[in-house]
Amino acid sequence: MKKEEIQFVRSQLYEGKTPRQIAKEYGLNRVEIQKIGKEPIFKIKMNLSGFFGKVFFVIVLSLLFIWIGYRLIKEPSQEETGQKLRVLAEVIHAKSVPDRWHFEKLPSAINFAEEISFVTSRLQILENSLEKHKRIPGVDILYKMFAGKLYPTIFISERGRTYSRQVVRTEEMNQRVGQIKKGAQEIVFYGRGDLNHPKIGDRTLFYDRNWRALFLPSLEGSDLWKEALFLHELWHAKSHRDGSIGAIAPENSDPWVDEEVEAHLIEQTVLNNGIDDRYRQALSELVRKDNGSSLQKFLHSVKAEDILGIDALFERPMVREVGLRAAQYYFDLSTTWISFYKKEGDMKKERREAYRLLRRIS
């Protein structure tokens, strides 16, 4: 075969023709063409163009795409994200101030004048917060139900570790309850030493269904966070009172979670309202920097300086408030993220799932 013919055969082989086809089409010697076809380059080429070669190619390419895809959309694990959120809470903790309790624990037989004056003034702050935020959806309902109807008592844990009702109520308090014709709401204040009482169970503030009372710590200070947390708990009191299913539904069930979401949204709006919308602006700014691919990835990407920037909008937290604040920040970042990136979805369902995610991981 001439040199040009060999070149020509090579080009034909390279295009994928078989020696038989080339021999037939161009009247060339098949044996010689087969010899050329045995050169290493054509061996590889022919192997790959065969059926198994194609399958092999497809498998390699698929694995490559799967690997690239995995790298691109890889979610941090729930443990990793949970760990990250705990680190962020630590960052807030580092900026906190010591707790300032008004009272430790009250023995049952002393003069309570001082404590009474504390809880009376604290009650005024709570009443004011209803008035101050009554234009917020949800708080308007609380205002109608509870304004002028709050009355304070003081928790007594002296008589042993008991769940039974032990509170101090003065003549003045009794009078107040008497004046409230219908729908009075008891607020039980407790001291630092009561935290380990089974009734309190180391919770900072909560609504107790059995007593139909709201429990608050006798912590000093009167910042916006105390108002927001109080209104959150009051929402639970309201739900219990008006027979909402969430108030009696099992923990983590849909109606139970929905009530928590409502309470946290009220809290978010109160916080935002108290600092002229700067809170939601800060949340939006962080959310906008994300690409919207996954909520968990976003939470994982939040940096220490981001969370400190948000926390700096408010008064410095007391140690006991850190966990409550951190939980609220993650909730607020999550719901802001959802309203940004999940516009078409079922908002209620998305928020519910976000709340469950946070409960699981943090």
Ligand SMILES: [Zn+2]
């Ligand atoms: Zn709650």
